[in-house]
Amino acid sequence: MxxxxxxxxxxxxxxxxxxxxxxxxxxxxxxxxxxxxxxxxxxxxxxxxxxxxxxxxxxxxxxxxxxxxxxxxxxxxxxxxxxxxxxxxxxxxxxxxxxxxxxxxxxxxxxxxxxxxxxxxxxxxxxxxxxxxxxxxxxxxxxxxxxxxxxxxxxxxxxxxxxxxxxxxxxxxxxxxxxxxxxxxxxxxxxxxxxxxxxxxxxxxxxxxxxxxxxxxxTHDDISTAREKLRDIIVKTARRGGKVLIPAFSLERTQEIIYDLHLLWDSKQIPALPIIIDSPLAERVTGVFMKHPECYDKHIFDDFLSRAHNPFQFSLVRYTSTTDESKALNGTPGPMIIMAGSGMCEAGRIRHHLINELPDARNAIVTVGYMAENTLGRRIIDPTISEVKIFDELVAKKAEVIFIHAYSxxxxxxxxxxxxxxxxxxxxxxxxxxxxxxxxxxxxxxxxxxxxxxxxxxxxxxxxxx
Ligand SMILES: [Zn+2]
Structure with a gap:
């Protein structure tokens, strides 16, 4: 063998x-x-x-x-x-x-x-x-x-x-x-x-x-700290009128974050601000998740399904489909939360948002997943780098960057x-x-x-x- x-x-x-x-x-x-x-x-x-x-x-x-x-x-x-x-x-x-x-x-x-x-x-x-x-x-x-x-x-x-x-x-x-x-x-x-x-x-x-x-x-931070960290950065960024940008894998991490935002909103721990899921892929993946409750743990039944609530949809959440809707977000003032793929910032709509939002110190980039070597995501979380290249354009890194390891x-x-x-x-x-x-x-x-x-x-x- x-x-x-x-x-x-x-x-x-x-x-x-x-x-x-x-x-x-x-x-x-x-x-x-x-x-x-x-x-x-x-x-x-x-x-x-x-x-x-x-x-x-x-x-x-x-x-x-x-x-x-x-x-x-x-x-x-x-x-x-x-x-x-x-x-x-x-x-x-x-x-x-x-x-x-x-x-x-x-x-x-x-x-x-x-x-x-x-x-x-x-x-x-x-x-x-x-x-x-x-x-x-x-x-x-x-x-x-x-x-x-x-x-x-x-x-x-x-x-x-x-x-x-x-x-x-x-x-x-x-x-x-x-x-x-x-x-x-x-x-x-x-x-x-x-x-x-x-x-x-x-x-x-x-x-x-x-x-x-x-x-x-x-060693990762305890998973129980993830939701609190997410809450804290949202509250802080909303106070200064900024946007919270979350590069996230469309498969699983996006749904986990929506799930946690839903719990935070239900318990009134975050202000009412638009939550934009700017990823048609994430929307399709969420649809597949709804088809497979045999993979879920007990909490999702206790928190949502037993009350006939959709864990991945609530009043603040909007899924965008067209690129025009996505582009319109650039001119829309904060506070708001934008989640978009790809998770390591190598492709997808997140790159357009980063060009617009990275140079603004009111904003926050919240990374929630693994960033492999040689990816844009890795350069964004590297504190020694002050500007990054996106689509051949040098973009200054002024936004607050935080990494919530606990979501790993x-x-x-x-x-x-x-x-x-x-x-x-x-x-x-x-x-x-x-x-x-x-x-x-x-x-x-x-x-x-x-x-x-x-x-x-x-x-x-x-x-x-x-
Ligand atoms: Zn994997």
């Missing part, structure tokens, strides 16, 4: 791992690389395998683009085997991939027009909306806890990863020459007490674990330790989905407690024999 990382190897985007068993090849996730545009485009456009011939099945952990975003390219290059995931992930993936196809087409158009150069390689957009729509026929939905066959001698099961709606960790059971070996894949591991979704489940006994390590060396959807170092250490029979951990500075201390902590544990931190395309 062999494990290879084709992406998210000592970095956090482009999740794509492969397990080779009994002469069969199984992909775990197939996500987009994000970061420096040209560099990401090159990494995204090529596979180290032939999708038409080499891969026998794929298992998908969740619908974030850095895990699912290259599936339409797999399809375009001839992949026709099943993609296994939870029911909610299947519905969310459809919304995310169609939007992804649209972004790829637009990016290509922009590159052709302004740079007289193709975005990726020589044959146009990475994939189109048509590819995204067509690849959906490969998706197969399953319930949490249900075993399903993957290839001969291999079955798998999803458990709730508590990261976003539909997110799963995977248990893969391999029977080879009469011997059974279990591999666990953490997917993106969530945390306890996140709004909307349930807490992560425990990983059952496995011998090998492929484990994410995004925050392998960082990823386990922190203590969560990761308490996830891995109790796993019965664990012999080997393969660390993925983390920068070296995060995964190395994580590995060292585990080794200090279990010196016999074999640990790997593979580079991209490095194979591990088991």
């Amino acid at each position: 062999r494990i290879i990382s084709h992406g998210a190897a000592r970095e956090v985007t482009g999740s794509c791992h492969e397990i080779q068993i009994n002469g069969k090849r199984i992909l775990l996730d197939c996500g987009l690389f994000q970061g420096k545009r040209k560099e990401a485009a090159v990494k995204n456009s090529t596979f180290a395998f032939d999708p038409a011939k080499d891969i026998d099945a794929m298992i998908l952990s969740h619908a974030h683009m850095d895990h699912v975003g290259r599936v339409p390219l797999l399809w375009k290059q001839g992949y026709r085997k099943p993609i296994h995931c939870t029911y909610a992930t299947k519905d969310l993936a459809e919304v995310m991939l169609l939007d992804g196809g649209y972004i790829q087409e637009k990016d290509e158009e922009y590159f052709q027009k302004h740079l007289k150069d193709s975005m990726v390689t020589l044959d146009g957009a990475l994939y189109t909306q048509k590819d995204a729509q067509e690849c959906m026929q490969l998706f197969r939905g399953f319930n949490y806890g249900e075993w399903f066959p993957v290839v001969e001698g291999v079955r798998a099961q999803f458990l709730d990863a508590g990261h976003i709606v539909g997110s799963a960790m995977v248990v893969i059971e391999v029977t080879e020459n009469g011997h059974t070996h279990r591999i666990g894949f953490s997917g993106d591991l969530g945390r306890k007490h996140l709004p909307i979704i349930r807490d992560p489940e425990a990983m059952p006994p496995v011998e090998t674990l492929i484990c994410e390590s995004t925050y392998g060396n960082r 959807g990823h386990a922190d170092m203590a969560d990761l330790d308490t996830y891995v250490l109790p796993i019965q029979g664990l012999k080997r951990v393969v660390f993925v989905h983390g920068e070296s500075a995060q995964m190395e201390p994580f590995a060292a902590r585990l080794k200090a407690i279990h010196p016999e544990l074999v640990t790997h931190m593979p580079e991209k395309e490095e194979g591990i024999e088991i």
Whole structure:
């Protein structure tokens, strides 16, 4: 048996791992690389395998683009085997991939027009909306806890990863020459007490674990502090007549923030100010959330659903659809809250709002999610940088910038330790989905407690024999 990382190897985007068993090849996730545009485009456009011939099945952990975003390219290059995931992930993936196809087409158009150069390689957009729509026929939905066959001698099961709606960790059971070996894949591991979704489940006994390590060396603030911090910055910014700009992932983080704003408004902790969700994608994702209450935790029933309240809609909230509505926000005075994608400020409407609102000291930029290296979001939260480049324009950073770490959807170092250490029979951990500075201390902590544990931190395309 062999494990290879084709992406998210000592970095956090482009999740794509492969397990080779009994002469069969199984992909775990197939996500987009994000970061420096040209560099990401090159990494995204090529596979180290032939999708038409080499891969026998794929298992998908969740619908974030850095895990699912290259599936339409797999399809375009001839992949026709099943993609296994939870029911909610299947519905969310459809919304995310169609939007992804649209972004790829637009990016290509922009590159052709302004740079007289193709975005990726020589044959146009990475994939189109048509590819995204067509690849959906490969998706197969399953319930949490249900075993399903993957290839001969291999079955798998999803458990709730508590990261976003539909997110799963995977248990893969391999029977080879009469011997059974279990591999666990953490997917993106969530945390306890996140709004909307349930807490992560425990990983059952496995011998090998492929484990994410995004925050392998960082401690998050307690999630209970997130709503208070959000309230405080809104009240403070509203007093000075400013706008609160929240770059947020359209999938999950936006809904979590709306959920918290709803609770704050119901308990009269924030003033009546317009809350604009400037993201057509977020609106579509919210629609999918409403279809999957089987993924919700108890609180959302107690706080909203038992009273027949829609958690994601209340009197202050307005979803914008057209770009004209979005542009009109620039000339509208504060106070107001604008939430827009993308989460790392690399694409989408948030960039237009940042150009307008960053130079005004009355405003606040509230970041609520992970900002990968080399993204605009990372430069915005970097206190040593006083101006940032957006669409070739230098923009002064005068607005107050705060980072509410507590909303993170990823386990922190203590969560990761308490996830891995109790796993019965664990012999080997393969660390993925983390920068070296995060995964190395994580590995060292585990080794200090279990010196016999074999640990790997593979580079991209490095194979591990088991
Ligand atoms: Zn994720």
